[in-house]
Amino acid sequence: MSTPAIPTNTKWWNGGRSPFNASYGKVMMWYFLMSDAFTFGAFLISYATLRFSLNGWVDANHVFNAFPFFGHQDLPLAFVSLMTFILIASSVTMVLAVHEGHKMNRKGVEKYMILTIIGGLAFLACQAWEWTHLLTGEHFVLNANGAIGALNTTVSHNPWGHFVDHDAVLKAMQLTSPEVLRDMVMEHDHSATLASLEHLSKADLISKIDLNAVHVAHVGPPSFGSYFFGITGFHGFHVFSGVVINGIMLAKTKLGHFDQRGHYEMIEKAGLYWHFVDLVWVFVFLCFYLI
Amino acid sequence: MSAHGTSAEITIPHEHGAGTGRIWKIFWLLSAITVVELIMGFGLAKHWYGDPDNNHTKILVVKGVICVLSLAKAFYIVSVFMHLGDEIRNLIMTIVVPLCLFIWFIAAFLWDGNSWLNLKNTNAGSRPAQTEQHQPAAVEKDKKP
Numbered sequence: 254m255s256t257p258a259i260p261t262n263t264k265w266w267n268g269g270r271s272p273f274n275a276s277y278g279k280v281m282m283w284y285f286l287m288s289d290a291f292t293f294g295a296f297l298i299s300y301a302t303l304r305f306s307l308n309g310w311v312d313a314n315h316v317f318n319a320f321p322f323f324g325h326q327d328l329p330l331a332f333v334s335l336m337t338f339i340l341i342a343s344s345v346t347m348v349l350a351v352h353e354g355h356k357m358n359r360k361g362v363e364k365y366m367i368l369t370i371i372g373g374l375a376f377l378a379c380q381a382w383e384w385t386h387l388l389t390g391e392h393f394v395l396n397a398n399g400a401i402g403a404l405n406t407t408v409s410h411n412p413w414g415h416f417v418d419h420d421a422v423l424k425a426m427q428l429t430s431p432e433v434l435r436d437m438v439m440e441h442d443h444s445a446t447l448a449s450l451e452h453l454s455k456a457d458l459i460s461k462i463d464l465n466a467v468h469v470a471h472v473g474p475p476s477f478g479s480y481f482f483g484i485t486g487f488h489g490f491h492v493f494s495g496v497v498i499n500g501i502m503l504a505k506t507k508l509g510h511f512d513q514r515g516h517y518e519m520i521e522k523a524g525l526y527w528h529f530v531d532l533v534w535v536f537v538f539l540c541f542y543l544i
Numbered sequence: 545m546s547a548h549g550t551s552a553e554i555t556i557p558h559e560h561g562a563g564t565g566r567i568w569k570i571f572w573l574l575s576a577i578t579v580v581e582l583i584m585g586f587g588l589a590k591h592w593y594g595d596p597d598n599n600h601t602k603i604l605v606v607k608g609v610i611c612v613l614s615l616a617k618a619f620y621i622v623s624v625f626m627h628l629g630d631e632i633r634n635l636i637m638t639i640v641v642p643l644c645l646f647i648w649f650i651a652a653f654l655w656d657g658n659s660w661l662n663l664k665n666t667n668a669g670s671r672p673a674q675t676e677q678h679q680p681a682a683v684e685k686d687k688k689p
Contacts, residue, residue: 259556259632272634273635287643295649302656305660308664334582341575345567536614538614544588
């Protein structure tokens with residue numbers, strides 16, 4: 254698919270010119286991105302292999318169902334859709350910045366680079382909220398000692414196993430500490446307070462727990478947290494470094510470096526990196542949230 | 545930096561389209577594919593395709609379609625946003641041909657994962673001496689409700 258400007262009989266491999274018809278820097282950026290694709294690919298394929306090897310896996314729609322300011326409503330895929338559209342939008346503003354660069358329009362490049370940086374920061378903010386939500390949100394699990402406890406999501410443990418059936422929960426509640434039972438009451442009975450439950454006996458507490466409203470799960474596969482935080486963290490680090498690179502490019506544009514140089518190819522190379530970050534998100538989104 | 549004019553790197557400049565029409569077209573296409581993916585994924589969450597424990601094939605087909613849609617998104621991002629489609633064949637091939645390793649990479653490792661699952665769930669591959677010691681624990685783990 255060569256552009257009409259290139260003569261059809263050009264001998265690319267005869268020396269004296271780039272056989273790829275691209276500058277050294279651009280070709281090397283492509284090779285770097287290819288190697289980075291293999292790094293991400295290895296992570297995701299390792300995750301998939303482990304998931305294939307287990308009989309059960311975490312239900313992503315159950316884990317990622319929260320949205321800021323919507324409390325405990327069950328909204329699967331909602332927040333991650335927002336993150337996806339933020340990244341697609343910032344990809345478009347990036348390609349528009351490259352387009353303005355081709356036209357040597359400094360003001361246009363500045364405008365679209367600022368929008369791209371804002372998009373990147375918005376994505377990072379979303380990821381920070383999501384991680385905080387997982388790391389601080391505790392859910393009830395059936396522990397190995399037969400009692401019920403509360404667990405958050407970390408790289409080493411998570412509460413996202415299969416649900417425990419009602420009979421087993423009833424049995425486990427007898428072994429559970431009053432503190433956890435109080436938390437279980439307050440989970441669904443929002444009128445209850447710590448003070449109002451303090452004097453109740455264990456049997457009274459158990460009678461107040463509605464098992465249709467409070468779910469107790471088995472401890473989830475530990476590898477879920479390792480892979481989720483590892484891979485989204487590695488992607489988030491790419492987004493962060495992309496924002497830093499774009500910030501440097503914006504500063505260099507404002508200082509007029511590219512006008513002096515006579516071309517905006519650095520914007521193109523930063524753009525390649527930024528689009529790659531979006532490309533990786535397509536697959537992270539696919540593997541962790543969609544399927 | 546100022547050496548650009550005298551640099552030995554000779555490239556034939558691309559003809560850049562004047563408008564941004566194609567960029568916006570691809571933006572709407574990517575958004576539309578994402579919306580379709582989200583609807584199909586939402587169906588997985590809400591069990592539209594039947595009980596997940598009994599409709600493995602149906603759900604696998606839905607997930608396969610979502611994967612193909614993601615590959616289409618990847619193609620448009622690389623081809624249009626990253627302008628690889630506008631480069632000459634030599635550059636396209638030096639990037640795309642090595643990426644074909646992924647075909648082997650994915651097939652071999654998923655096959656391996658599936659093989660582990662079979663070894664875990666059946667007696668295949670277990671040594672007689674280990675069967676008695678380890679089998680009960682493994683079965684108990686698998687029988688989680």
